[in-house]
Amino acid sequence: MSLAxxxxxxxxxxxxxxxxxxxxxxxxEDVVQDVFVRLAERPPADEEHVRGWLFRVATTVAxxxxxxxxxxxxxxxxxxxxxxxxxxxxxxxxxxxxSELRRRVREALQGLSEKERAVLLMREEGxxxxxxxxxVGTTTKSVGTMIARALEKLSRRLDLDAEDGP
Amino acid sequence: MSxxxxxxxxxxxxxxxxxxxxxxxxxxxxxxxxxxxxxxTRHRSVVRWRAAAAIVLxxxxxxxxxxxxxxxxxxxxxxxxxxxxxxxxRSAEPAPPAGAGAVTFVPAAGSFTVRVAHRQAGGTLTxxxxxxxxxxxxxxxxxPAAGSFVIRVVRPQVGGTLTxxxxPGEAASAALTGGRGEAELVVLPDGLRxxxxxxxxxxxxxxxxxxxxxxxxxxxxxxxxxxxxxxSGAVTRWVVDLGAVR
Numbered sequence: 001m002s003l004a005x006x007x008x009x010x011x012x013x014x015x016x017x018x019x020x021x022x023x024x025x026x027x028x029e030d031v032v033q034d035v036f037v038r039l040a041e042r043p044p045a046d047e048e049h050v051r052g053w054l055f056r057v058a059t060t061v062a063x064x065x066x067x068x069x070x071x072x073x074x075x076x077x078x079x080x081x082x083x084x085x086x087x088x089x090x091x092x093x094x095x096x097x098x099s100e101l102r103r104r105v106r107e108a109l110q111g112l113s114e115k116e117r118a119v120l121l122m123r124e125e126g127x128x129x130x131x132x133x134x135x136v137g138t139t140t141k142s143v144g145t146m147i148a149r150a151l152e153k154l155s156r157r158l159d160l161d162a163e164d165g166p
Numbered sequence: 167m168s169x170x171x172x173x174x175x176x177x178x179x180x181x182x183x184x185x186x187x188x189x190x191x192x193x194x195x196x197x198x199x200x201x202x203x204x205x206x207t208r209h210r211s212v213v214r215w216r217a218a219a220a221i222v223l224x225x226x227x228x229x230x231x232x233x234x235x236x237x238x239x240x241x242x243x244x245x246x247x248x249x250x251x252x253x254x255x256r257s258a259e260p261a262p263p264a265g266a267g268a269v270t271f272v273p274a275a276g277s278f279t280v281r282v283a284h285r286q287a288g289g290t291l292t293x294x295x296x297x298x299x300x301x302x303x304x305x306x307x308x309x310p311a312a313g314s315f316v317i318r319v320v321r322p323q324v325g326g327t328l329t330x331x332x333x334p335g336e337a338a339s340a341a342l343t344g345g346r347g348e349a350e351l352v353v354l355p356d357g358l359r360x361x362x363x364x365x366x367x368x369x370x371x372x373x374x375x376x377x378x379x380x381x382x383x384x385x386x387x388x389x390x391x392x393x394x395x396x397x398s399g400a401v402t403r404w405v406v407d408l409g410a411v412r
Contacts, residue, residue: 004324029194
């Protein structure tokens with residue numbers, strides 16, 4: 001499969017993952033492009049498992065990008081046009097309720113460790129525990145424990161145990 | 167973990183999935199970073215190219231057929247002769263099969279490997295020679311069987327082209343002319359097989375005797391183009407975009 005085909009097939013899910021992981025829609029777009037540049041530079045030996053490779057690299061790139069972004073926090077304050085995922089550009093179609101939900105979800109996810117976030121969000125993308133373990137560098141057995149622990153943390157912030165919503 | 171605890175985890179996961187979907191931002195139109203990829207891979211491609219260029223001559227499945235066997239013998243002998251003068255190492259050194267020379271190999275720059283595999287009943291005779299000094303890729307020249315000339319490209323690539331030219335005379339030739347990536351050229355009695363990398367953008371030039379009745383180009387197992395050299399004998403050129411193949 002060509003690089004362009006791989007991009008067409010995976011860029012939406014990678015964007016979704018990166019946006020959730022970083023909490024920053026602009027950064028997520030950069031992450032997706034960086035992942036495909038890296039794929040061209042150093043393609044994985046095993047093309048059959050390229051999807052797992054893409055998400056693993058996306059996690060690394062996202063972590064680096066977030067650290068760089070934090071170092072530029074002072075500049076960001078002077079750059080009000082760049083808004084994070086939870087505060088999208090004004091759009092009449094987006095309700096205040098939805099904006100509030102985005103903010104809460106973003107803050108809750110950012111309260112997790114990078115590894116917990118990666119584990120939880122890769123599970124959301126349908127990866128098996130074995131693949132997640134390979135991506136974050138842990139054992140398959142511990143992935144289940146990490147997911148349960150991360151959900152426990154989120155349940156307090158997002159009221160995940162409620163019957164009818166947070 | 168008890169059943170109740172497991173159920174709780176699953177319930178929380180379902181609830182989180184729902185929240186995430188509701189909170190996801192719309193997906194923007196993200197462009198494929200073609201220019202960045204081209205810039206990032208331009209330098210490295212040259213390095214990989216030098217390490218990987220290879221020309222392989224193998225027997226087709228019909229090795230038991232006398233003309234094919236003779237053709238392989240010719241190929242092995244001439245490639246062996248071409249490489250022997252400058253070889254630096256050798257995994258096996260059987261006597262080259264007898265036969266007249268029909269295949270020549272002209273190295274370009276960098277190092278490369280010539281591997282001749284002669285499959286036959288009861289085993290495979292392999293001659294592998296690594297040639298050092300100044301060769302990267304090269305041009306392999308050979309005399310194809312009459313009739314159709316078949317070019318089989320194993321898979322589509324990120325980019326790159328396959329240029330096919332008709333040429334006077336009886337010899338066909340194939341060369342890798344640049345781009346990024348690596349590939350093997352496998353010379354077969356009725357044409358050429360290009361064993362390439364889907365993430366490469368290597369360019370190939372194949373010259374085919376204009377006497378051939380037709381030229382077939384197959385990519386990823388499907389016949390993509392059927393080309394018919396003009397009866398006038400005029401030199402003709404076709405370019406197949408390997409990056410545009412779907």
